[in-house]
Amino acid sequence: MAVRAEARPVEVVAASRPRDGFRSVVGVVGSLVPALLVLIVLTLLQQAAPAIKQFGLKFLIDTDWNPVTDTFGALPAIFGTVATAFLSLALALPVGVAVAVILAEPGHTRIRGIVGTGIELLAAIPSVVYGIWALYVLAPWSYVHLEVPISEHVTFIGWLAAPATRSLFNAALVLAVMVLPTLTAISRDVIKAVPRGMKENAVALGATWWETTRRVILPSARAGIFGATILALGRALGETIAVTMVIGNAYVIPHSIFQPAYTLASVIANEFTEATGTIYPAALIELGLVLILVTLIVNVIALLLVHSTSREARLTA
Amino acid sequence: MNRNNRRRYASRTSLGVMYALTVLALIPLGLVLWFTIAKGLPSVIHPQFFFNSELPPCEPSCPSVSDAGVGHAIVGTAIMVGIASLIAIPIGILGGIYLAEYGIARWASWVRLACDVLVGTPSIAIGLFIYAFLVVPFHHFSALSGAVALAVLMLPIVARTAEGAVSLIPNGLRESGLALGLPRWRVSLQLILPAAAPGVITGALLSVARAAGETAPLLFTAFGAHILVLNPNSPMQALPMTVFRDALLPYKSLQAQAWGAALVLIIMVLGINLVSRWILRRQIALAGQL
Numbered sequence A: 001m002a003v004r005a006e007a008r009p010v011e012v013v014a015a016s017r018p019r020d021g022f023r024s025v026v027g028v029v030g031s032l033v034p035a036l037l038v039l040i041v042l043t044l045l046q047q048a049a050p051a052i053k054q055f056g057l058k059f060l061i062d063t064d065w066n067p068v069t070d071t072f073g074a075l076p077a078i079f080g081t082v083a084t085a086f087l088s089l090a091l092a093l094p095v096g097v098a099v100a101v102i103l104a105e106p107g108h109t110r111i112r113g114i115v116g117t118g119i120e121l122l123a124a125i126p127s128v129v130y131g132i133w134a135l136y137v138l139a140p141w142s143y144v145h146l147e148v149p150i151s152e153h154v155t156f157i158g159w160l161a162a163p164a165t166r167s168l169f170n171a172a173l174v175l176a177v178m179v180l181p182t183l184t185a186i187s188r189d190v191i192k193a194v195p196r197g198m199k200e201n202a203v204a205l206g207a208t209w210w211e212t213t214r215r216v217i218l219p220s221a222r223a224g225i226f227g228a229t230i231l232a233l234g235r236a237l238g239e240t241i242a243v244t245m246v247i248g249n250a251y252v253i254p255h256s257i258f259q260p261a262y263t264l265a266s267v268i269a270n271e272f273t274e275a276t277g278t279i280y281p282a283a284l285i286e287l288g289l290v291l292i293l294v295t296l297i298v299n300v301i302a303l304l305l306v307h308s309t310s311r312e313a314r315l316t317a
Numbered sequence B: 001m002n003r004n005n006r007r008r009y010a011s012r013t014s015l016g017v018m019y020a021l022t023v024l025a026l027i028p029l030g031l032v033l034w035f036t037i038a039k040g041l042p043s044v045i046h047p048q049f050f051f052n053s054e055l056p057p058c059e060p061s062c063p064s065v066s067d068a069g070v071g072h073a074i075v076g077t078a079i080m081v082g083i084a085s086l087i088a089i090p091i092g093i094l095g096g097i098y099l100a101e102y103g104i105a106r107w108a109s110w111v112r113l114a115c116d117v118l119v120g121t122p123s124i125a126i127g128l129f130i131y132a133f134l135v136v137p138f139h140h141f142s143a144l145s146g147a148v149a150l151a152v153l154m155l156p157i158v159a160r161t162a163e164g165a166v167s168l169i170p171n172g173l174r175e176s177g178l179a180l181g182l183p184r185w186r187v188s189l190q191l192i193l194p195a196a197a198p199g200v201i202t203g204a205l206l207s208v209a210r211a212a213g214e215t216a217p218l219l220f221t222a223f224g225a226h227i228l229v230l231n232p233n234s235p236m237q238a239l240p241m242t243v244f245r246d247a248l249l250p251y252k253s254l255q256a257q258a259w260g261a262a263l264v265l266i267i268m269v270l271g272i273n274l275v276s277r278w279i280l281r282r283q284i285a286l287a288g289q290l
Helices: A002-007 A009-016 A021-055 A075-104 A110-126 A129-152 A168-192 A196-204 A209-220 A222-236 A239-246 A266-276 A279-316 B002-044 B071-102 B106-119 B121-140 B143-167 B171-180 B183-194 B197-212 B237-248 B252-289
Strands: none
Touching: A021 A075, A021 A209, A021 A279, A021 B071, A021 B106, A021 B121, A021 B183, A075 A110, A075 A168, A075 A222, A075 A279, A075 B002, A110 A168, A110 A239, A110 B071, A110 B252, A129 A168, A129 A239, A129 B002, A129 B237, A129 B252, A168 A222, A168 A239, A168 A279, A168 B002, A168 B197, A196 A209, A209 A222, A209 A239, A209 B002, A222 A279, A222 B121, A239 B237, A266 B071, A266 B106, A266 B121, A279 B106, A279 B121, B002 B252, B071 B106, B071 B143, B071 B197, B071 B237, B106 B143, B143 B183, B143 B197, B171 B183, B183 B197, B197 B252, B237 B252
């Protein structure tokens, strides 16, 4: 108790007061946020009810999406969402961790500050600007300089064939740029939180910079970097506009990553305003429900991981 | 000795690779800025671009590209982000004060987690939610519902940054206020909040920048319009929607307009970001003097 009083004297004062009306007011206002989250999920659940009743669990494994015959299956959209997200992380992770390691190094504060600001500005650019850039600049470039050469040289792998300008791969490419700041910012903080003593011990034992980084710093920051990766995964899963503009919007499970595909969020963005009847909009909202539940779970796991490592670091520091 | 040389070589190489990857990471920022400026500037240099509203697609015989504009979208973005700020910033600040001042409570850690989860919630899902919640019952799309959707996005950002700013204020200030017999609400609102103002304003500005750039939550709420609309109870256009819809159309004039709108958007958003960074740096410098 004595320790706690020292850390937070205000708490003790507050606790000794019989009633704190202000606390109730701000508490209720703060509670709006969790209430909103619950309300969002419940509202989507209620709106999706007709589709859930009609299709049941088959909705998740059916591949057909036909508003004319009112048959709806989510599998191609789920596949596209998961594939773009994982592919983008595979592209962004090495770069993100490298930038985090460089930014967490001591010295050259000014240059590191500028680089850090640059990466953070990457997060500030609106998704739709990435979209128009990807559509007119990145995708045509990637088609000529990445997709075509790769598919020509690696003919024996089927899922690297048949390049197209608007493709799952190009969507993943722009997503990789978009999730990079999330990855870098959190990884840098986690790497910085590694106790200095550990690094100094390694250096004192004669380890080189790379040996220190690879065998001491990265292993002790591992859980936090993993958390950052999952957080970035959540962002990549939910990203809508930029992906919609370059993925090609084909409701199929593509046989190659260089072919057009579709994601949960893009289907909703493209079709929702035109959806008529009861089942069609309900099916689209059910896609939204699937998306929000998946990102919710992914985010909670990631946040718990990141928080537990930063707490650990604080305890050991 | 040979082995040590190899180790040193490996270390230098990997450091070099990491520096190269860092440069690689910054290239997209440069490219996005460069292309948006290069392709957007020809539209933006005409003053009509800021005052006129959208022209319908008219190729091949357009009167003149320079007659088209995104004035209606700029006004729409300003109105919707303004209303969203009026909703989200006060609520967010109070929520942030709760998290900072009573953050030790068990419930507060749930609120904090909910904020972080809400920040990561796909904005398109928030659009669907507001559609079901505000558009369906009133039977029409409206700027107001778009503003509420943006407010939902802004709320957790404002709350978390306000929390960060308020918890940086030294306990001495709280204690001196309480020692003078001030009630908690006056200590929080009249002592702590003004002291934390730069940080709180930074967070609010960042949330405004985020909301101004969002497209997905507006698609089924504000819906969009081709003319200037001032009534918040009717459908309204926003800059990101102009970029999204015009960029995908096959008309060169509209594509040029989309690039112009993207340029306006990026200047606005990056401008807000740099200004808020500057405010924050001054706050840190001031705190250093205390």
